[in-house]
Each structure stands twice: as structure tokens, then as C-alpha cells.
Amino acid sequence: MADPMTRIPVAEQDPKVRxxxxxxxxLGYSKEEAMEEATRxxxxxxxxxxxxCPVSIDIPGFISKLQEGDIKExxxxxxxxxxxxxVCGRVCPQESQCEAKCVRGxxxxxxxxxxxxxxxxxxxxxxxxxxVAADEKNGKKVAVIGSGPAGLTCAGDLAKLGYxxxxxxxxxxxxxxxxxxxxxxxxxxxxxxxxxIENVRALGVKIETNVIIGKSTTIDELMDEEGFDAxxxxxxxxxxxxxxxPGENANGVFSANEYLTxxxxxxxxDDSYATPIVxGKKVAVxxxxxxxxxxxxxxxxxxxEVHIVYRRGEEELPARVEEVHHAKEEGIIFNLLTxxxxxxxxxxxxxxxxxxxxxxxxxxxxxxxxxxxxxxxSDFVLDVDTVIMSLGTSPNPLIxxxxxxxxxxxxxxxxxxxxxxTTKDGVFAGGDAVTGxxxxxxxxxxxxxxxxxxxxxxxxx
Amino acid sequence: xxxxxxxxxxTDSIFLMDVEAPRVAKKCYPGQxxxxxxxxxxxxxxxxICDYNREAGTVTIxxxxxxxxxxxxxxxxxxxxxxxFVGPLGCPSELIHEDPEVLKxxxxxxxxxxxxTAPVYPQVKWMKEHGYDVDxxxxxxxxxxxxxxxxxxxxxxxxxxxxxxxxxxxxxNVNDKIKDLVNxxxxxxxxxxxxxxxxxxxxxxxxxxxxxxxxxxxxxPIMVDxxxxxxxxxxxxxxxxxxxxxxxxxxDGHLVDFxxxxxxxxxxxxxxxxxxxxxxxxxxxxxxxCGCGGDK
Numbered sequence: 208m209a210d211p212m213t214r215i216p217v218a219e220q221d222p223k224v225r226x227x228x229x230x231x232x233x234l235g236y237s238k239e240e241a242m243e244e245a246t247r248x249x250x251x252x253x254x255x256x257x258x259x260c261p262v263s264i265d266i267p268g269f270i271s272k273l274q275e276g277d278i279k280e281x282x283x284x285x286x287x288x289x290x291x292x293x294v295c296g297r298v299c300p301q302e303s304q305c306e307a308k309c310v311r312g313x314x315x316x317x318x319x320x321x322x323x324x325x326x327x328x329x330x331x332x333x334x335x336x337x338x339v340a341a342d343e344k345n346g347k348k349v350a351v352i353g354s355g356p357a358g359l360t361c362a363g364d365l366a367k368l369g370y371x372x373x374x375x376x377x378x379x380x381x382x383x384x385x386x387x388x389x390x391x392x393x394x395x396x397x398x399x400x401x402x403x404i405e406n407v408r409a410l411g412v413k414i415e416t417n418v419i420i421g422k423s424t425t426i427d428e429l430m431d432e433e434g435f436d437a438x439x440x441x442x443x444x445x446x447x448x449x450x451x452x453p454g455e456n457a458n459g460v461f462s463a464n465e466y467l468t469x470x471x472x473x474x475x476x477d478d479s480y481a482t483p484i485v486x487g488k489k490v491a492v493x494x495x496x497x498x499x500x501x502x503x504x505x506x507x508x509x510x511x512e513v514h515i516v517y518r519r520g521e522e523e524l525p526a527r528v529e530e531v532h533h534a535k536e537e538g539i540i541f542n543l544l545t546x547x548x549x550x551x552x553x554x555x556x557x558x559x560x561x562x563x564x565x566x567x568x569x570x571x572x573x574x575x576x577x578x579x580x581x582x583x584x585s586d587f588v589l590d591v592d593t594v595i596m597s598l599g600t601s602p603n604p605l606i607x608x609x610x611x612x613x614x615x616x617x618x619x620x621x622x623x624x625x626x627x628x629t630t631k632d633g634v635f636a637g638g639d640a641v642t643g644x645x646x647x648x649x650x651x652x653x654x655x656x657x658x659x660x661x662x663x664x665x666x667x668x
Numbered sequence: 669x670x671x672x673x674x675x676x677x678x679t680d681s682i683f684l685m686d687v688e689a690p691r692v693a694k695k696c697y698p699g700q701x702x703x704x705x706x707x708x709x710x711x712x713x714x715x716x717i718c719d720y721n722r723e724a725g726t727v728t729i730x731x732x733x734x735x736x737x738x739x740x741x742x743x744x745x746x747x748x749x750x751x752x753f754v755g756p757l758g759c760p761s762e763l764i765h766e767d768p769e770v771l772k773x774x775x776x777x778x779x780x781x782x783x784x785t786a787p788v789y790p791q792v793k794w795m796k797e798h799g800y801d802v803d804x805x806x807x808x809x810x811x812x813x814x815x816x817x818x819x820x821x822x823x824x825x826x827x828x829x830x831x832x833x834x835x836x837x838x839x840x841n842v843n844d845k846i847k848d849l850v851n852x853x854x855x856x857x858x859x860x861x862x863x864x865x866x867x868x869x870x871x872x873x874x875x876x877x878x879x880x881x882x883x884x885x886x887x888x889p890i891m892v893d894x895x896x897x898x899x900x901x902x903x904x905x906x907x908x909x910x911x912x913x914x915x916x917x918x919x920d921g922h923l924v925d926f927x928x929x930x931x932x933x934x935x936x937x938x939x940x941x942x943x944x945x946x947x948x949x950x951x952x953x954x955x956x957x958c959g960c961g962g963d964k
Contacts, residue, residue: 218730377754377893377895378893379705379712379751379752380753387897416752417752417753417754418691419754419755419895420755421759422695422755422756422757423691423692423695423754423756424691424695445895445896445897446896446897447897447898447899449899449902449909450723451909454930455909456902456903456909456932458931458932458934458935459935461899461900462898462899462900464897464898464899465899466899467901468892468893468897468898469892473711473712473892474709479709480709481709481710481711481737481740482711483936485935485936499909500861555934556928556930556931556932556934603895603896603897605895605896605914623964
């Protein structure tokens with residue numbers, strides 16, 4: 208038996224090889240590895256890990272089943288709480304949630320909860336084990352807007368309770384950020400994402416793509432004309448921010464949203480798809496979040512030399528440690544404490560370089576992070592032909608501006624109570640549409656809470 | 669699937685289709701656009717709406733086969749369909765929301781260039797159906813490229829044809845015809861709505877600025893999602909960055925930075941050229957552009 212203090216390592220594609228392909232980086236545990244890692248779990252009476260999980264998965268419960276080798280039961284245990292375990296096992300920031308609270312982690316390595324969850328979910332998919340649909344329908348209709356993590360979770364939970372749920376998706380494919388945002392090499396689309404969505408459909412949820420709420424129809428019309436008794440808005444935060452510096456409209460400057468959508472949703476990396484993408488020879492990605500890492504590693508795989516340009520230091524990078532680590536391994540160059548001031552544009556309208564200044568860290572700002580201050584006289588030009596702006600996103604006002612009585616705050620986020628209830632009767636909201644850009648699991652948590660609130664609301668009607 | 673219920677070849681390269689899309693047909697107005705995608709591997713192609721029938725649940729689109737994706741579209745026949753068809757996108761023409769008292773007093777000239785005649789048509793039709801008479805100039809390089817002339821005549825007070833080579837109607841471009849109308853025929857206009865290739869909209873706007881006539885143009889830049897998500901369609905209007913998909917597609921022609929927009933349209937041209945070559949050799953490959961850049 209291995210050292211119980213040390214987690215079982217997980218196989219990954221070699222950085223040199225994976226830098227040239229879009230296959231998944233992390234290869235996941237084998238059954239033997241997963242069961243061995245599971246034996247490290249202390250099955251605490253008062254499991255701290257559950258408190259760290261935004262959807263409160265019975266973590267010791269599923270790990271005990273895994274210890275017994277009953278992977279099917281382990282899957283049913285997880286799927287009571289989560290509609291998207293194969294996704295969460297891959298993209299949740301476990302190191303700051305469940306694994307951060309793991310008692311094992313005090314003296315040694317925390318249990319690799321995320322990798323175990325992923326193993327169980329992948330096993331279920333490969334063995335065609337599906338979550339169980341509700342026996343009876345209750346005849347009440349709920350509309351869910353957006354098929355991202357919040358919407359899928361809310362829809363799945365409501366369907367399990369017997370509701371007739373329809374998801375409306377603006378794009379041509381379901382999944383929201385799971386489909387357009389997170390790259391193939393972190394979250395395979397045809398296997399993992401497609402099958403999780405299929406599982407939600409298997410619960411009886413209908414998904415209507417190509418419907419833009421606010422344009423194709425409105426929430427008021429869904430409730431008044433199409434007979435929906437309640438609505439959940441999980442429309443995310445899809446609007447990209449730009450810096451507002453000179454040259455930003457040059458050819459070769461993209462939002463991370465555009466770049467990633469072309470590559471992930473529209474599969475520009477695959478020659479058999481019609482979508483064009485400008486790969487770039489030397490690419491600067493401005494920003495330091497997970498989306499910036501995704502864009503950088505996508506550009507790298509399309510053949511570019513890639514720089515992450517971030518105005519604060521390494522410690523302040525908002526991206527997950529694992530993503531930064533992977534990016535570095537693959538050869539992404541980090542230009543930290545650097546801020547762009549202008550994009551240089553040639554006669555033909557294309558990017559010829561990016562003027563930057565060096566920064567140093569001053570006093571902490573309202574976010575608690577030390578705020579960057581410009582170093583006088585530190586101007587220099589970064590030699591790049593493509594710039595990808597990854598500065599965060601904000602919610603799309605299409606829905607809030609077309610729905611009577613739906614309040615938003617100054618950041619265009621929908622105002623909602625903790626249970627998801629908005630200022631409009633029968634309308635609930637959750638995920639990035641309420642919080643601004645956050646994580647997949649927080650959105651799922653909000654979807655889950657709102658599903659309960661919607662159930663209570665409709666029971667009381 | 670969104671079924672094609674009618675197809676008409678308007679010129680060698682321009683085709684018209686009625687597509688079953690009840691949600692879009694119910695909600696759309698002149699000035700708005702849709703995005704169409706042929707199949708799983710196709711591009712999302714934005715096209716301004718040419719007409720709609722709320723009862724039949726159909727939307728009429730017109731496109732020109734200039735890129736690999738529009739060529740693929742053009743090969744589809746009645747009974748076949750598109751995998752995806754989404755809309756209506758963008759804002760309706762400002763005329764739709766204008767005060768009827770104001771509209772009554774306005775003299776409006778529509779200037780249509782090439783395939784840009786298609787999005788002009790529903791606006792002219794809407795005006796007539798609401799009791800307003802308008803003039804229309806349809807311009808193209810030659811007679812063979814003039815589209816929707818008869819349909820337009822049904823709703824416009826006057827339709828003027830202008831061809832660069834003089835093969836039909838007035839000899840000269842649309843600007844020559846605007847000058848002719850204003851200078852020689854004593855026409856007075858309060859508003860010009862110009863839709864066509866960006867270069868045409870640029871020169872019309874320059875002229876109307878000189879003539880002191882407010883001008884609306886409809887921009888059709890490169891887009892991906894059409895809902896404000898990607899920012900590919902950004903353009904500068906009066907010094908401010910706008911997204912054509914949600915803020916437009918119609919803007920004040922005297923404020924649009926056309927030169928920047930023209931450069932931005934070139935972004936995938938090399939890719940597109942390659943794609944057309946491959947297309948002619950029978951294979952499907954990457955391409956770019958929206959396929960409705962107009963009469964080029």
C-alpha cells in the first residue's frame with residue numbers, strides 16, 4: 208500500500224505532445240488508481256469537504272461506495288446532488304472548495320476528490336449508466352433560459368421532481384460556457400459535455416436551441432402565451448469587456464469570447480469545419496483568469512508563441528493554480544506586472560505590436576488584492592501580431608431590458624435573493640447572470656437552490 | 669430543421685429563399701437580421717431579413733454566393749433546410765418606432781446597392797403599408813445584377829435604376845443618381861437610408877453630408893453569435909465603439925468610421941480565397957466572411 212499521506216498521481220499527456228493537439232490534458236484515474244485513492248478517505252463523521260461543496264455532494268458517501276468497488280452506487284450518490292459530475296470533476300476549483308477542507312490535507316495531501324468524481328462519472332458514461340427520471344409528471348411547466356451549468360442543473364432537478372421543463376438556448380448548441388467557452392483539452396465536448404446534456408434530456412427535459420429570449424420571444428410571452436408557470440434565468444455573463452485603449456479595433460484584436468467560441472463551439476481547430484480563425488504567430492493574451500489561460504493554451508495549440516500579459520503578479524493571478532501550472536509546462540510565456548497602453552496598427556489595419564508599461568504593486572484595493580501602479584518611464588513594445596482581450600465578462604442586458612419588473616443592479620446583474628427569487632413574481636435567476644462571471648460549480652449551486660425555491664413556489668400556488 | 673419552402677434565383681449568384689421559422693416570423697421587423705447555419709460543420713452566416721409572413725411562419729432571406737458557405741447555402745433546394753436559423757437579431761429600423769406625424773412629413777429616399785436591395789425592400793413595404801410614400805434608387809454594376817425591381821415597384825412611389833455601365837436605367841452610380849434627383853429633378857429629401865456594400869454606404873454618406881441630408885446605413889460586419897457575445901462586429905460610430913449585432917445594424921452614416929469597417933471586413937479574406945479555390949475543387953474547407961458583403 209502506498210503512503211496514505213500522498214495522493215495517487217494522475218496521468219497527463221506529456222506537455223510537449225499536448226501543446227500540439229486538442230486532446231484532453233488530464234487522462235484521469237484507472238479503476239485501480241481510483242480505488243486506491245479512495246482508501247485514503249477517513250470517512251469523517253462530520254465531513255468538512257461537503258461544506259466546501261456548493262452543491263453539498265455526499266462526498267464520503269460516494270467515496271465509500273468506491274472503496275467497496277460499487278461504482279454504480281457511487282454514481283447514483285453523486286447524481287442525487289449534481290447533474291454534471293463529469294464536468295465538475297474536471298473544471299471545479301476543488302483546491303479551494305472540497306479539497307481545501309479535507310482533513311487529510313492538514314498533514315498530507317487532500318483526497319483527490321475531483322479526480323475521483325471524474326472517474327465515477329466517466330465510468331458511468333462508458334457503462335451507459337444514466338440518472339433515473341421521475342415516475343410521474345406533475346403537469347406544471349417551467350422554462351429555463353440558458354443551457355449552461357446553472358440552467359442544466361436547475362432543469363435536471365426540476366425534472367426529477369416531476370416538472371415539465373423546457374430549456375431555451377440562444378446558440379445552436381446546448382451547454383453554454385461548457386460548449387463555447389471551456390476548451391476541448393480541458394473538457395471534451397463530444398464525449399463528456401454531450402453525454403451530460405444527454406443525461407439531462409433523459410430526465411425528460413426538452414431543449415430548444417436557437418431561441419434568444421428578449422428577441423425571439425420574451426419572458427412575459429413565455430408566461431402569458433406559452434403557459435409556463437415559472438421561469439429560471441441562467442443566461443450567464445456573455446458580454447466581453449475591452450480595455451478602451453487605442454488600436455483595439457485593429458484586425459487581430461479579439462475578445463477571448465470570440466476566439467474561444469470560434470475554436471470550441473465552431474471547432475475552427477478542426478479543418479473539416481468551415482469556421483475561420485486567425486491563429487497568429489505571436490499572441491498576447493491580456494488578463495490572468497481561467498479564460499485567459501484557456502485562450503492562451505488554445506492559441507498555443509494553433510501554433511503561436513503566446514504571452515500572458517497581466518498587470519499584477521503571479522500570486523494575484525485569478526486562474527486556478529493547476530491551469531497556470533499546465534500553461535507554464537506547455538510553454539506559455541508570462542509577462543506579469545505588465546499592462547498594455549496601446550495596440551500598434553499597421554497601414555493595412557493589422558496589429559503590429561502592443562505598447563506596454565511595467566507595473567509594481569501598491570496598497571491593497573477594495574478586492575483585497577494589491578493594486579498595480581505604473582512604473583514611470585517603463586514603456587516598451589511587445590512584438591505581437593494578435594491580441595486576445597480576456598478581461599472578464601458581464602451579463603447580457605437582452606433579457607433584463609425586455610422583461611417587465613425585472614430589476615438589475617449597476618453592473619447589469621439581475622437582482623435575486625439567496626434562493627434565486629427575482630423582483631418579478633414566478634421568475635428566478637442564478638449563476639453568472641446574477642453574480643457576474645464566476646465558476647461552473649457556483650452556477651450549478653445557484654441552479655440547484657433555485658430549483659428548490661421554484662418547487663416551493665409552485666407547490667404553494 | 670428549418671425548411672426551405674420557396675427558392676428563386678434572382679441573378680446568377682443571388683438567390684432568394686422563404687424559410688420556415690415561426691418564432692422569427694412572429695417577432696421580426698424590417699431592419700433586423702437572422703443567422704443561418706447550413707449544417708453541423710457550417711459557419712453562422714448573418715443575413716438581413718428581406719421579408720416575412722407572420723401567418724405562414726416564414727422568413728425571406730436573400731444571399732449572394734461569394735464565399736464557400738454561401739455557395740453551399742445556394743445549392744440547397746426547396747424541401748431541404750438549414751440546421752439552424754435564429755433571430756430576429758439587432759434592432760428594427762428606427763422608422764418603425766418613429767412618430768406617425770413625423771413620418772408623414774418626411775421625404776425619404778432609400779438607396780439600395782446590389783444584394784443590399786434585399787434589406788431595403790421590407791422597409792419600403794412597411795412604409796407603404798403604413799401609408800407613407802418613399803423613393804428608391806437601386807444601383808448595381810450592370811443590368812444583370814439588379815434584383816427585386818418589380819417587388820420594389822409595388823410599394824415605392826418611384827423606383828430609379830442606376831447601372832455603372834448604363835446597361836439599364838440611369839448611367840452612373842447611386843451617388844450620381846442622388847445628385848441627379850436633387851440637382852436636376854428638384855427632389856428634396858429629409859432622410860436617406862442607404863444599404864449596400866460598405867464602400868457605397870461610405871460615399872453616399874459623404875455626399876449626403878455635403879447635401880445636409882441625415883443618413884442611416886445598415887452595417888454587416890463579421891459576426892459569430894449575433895447577440896453581443898463575441899465583439900467581432902465592433903465598429904466605431906461617432907468615436908464610440910459599438911457592436912453592430914446589438915446596437916445596430918443601422919447607424920448614423922455621418923458618424924460611422926467606414927474605413928475601419930472596411931479593413932475589418934478583410935480579416936478572413938485570404939482564408940476565404942483559399943476556401944473558394946478548394947470549393948471549386950469539390951472539397952469543403954475553412955472560409956470566412958459573412959457572404960453578404962454586397963456587390964463586389
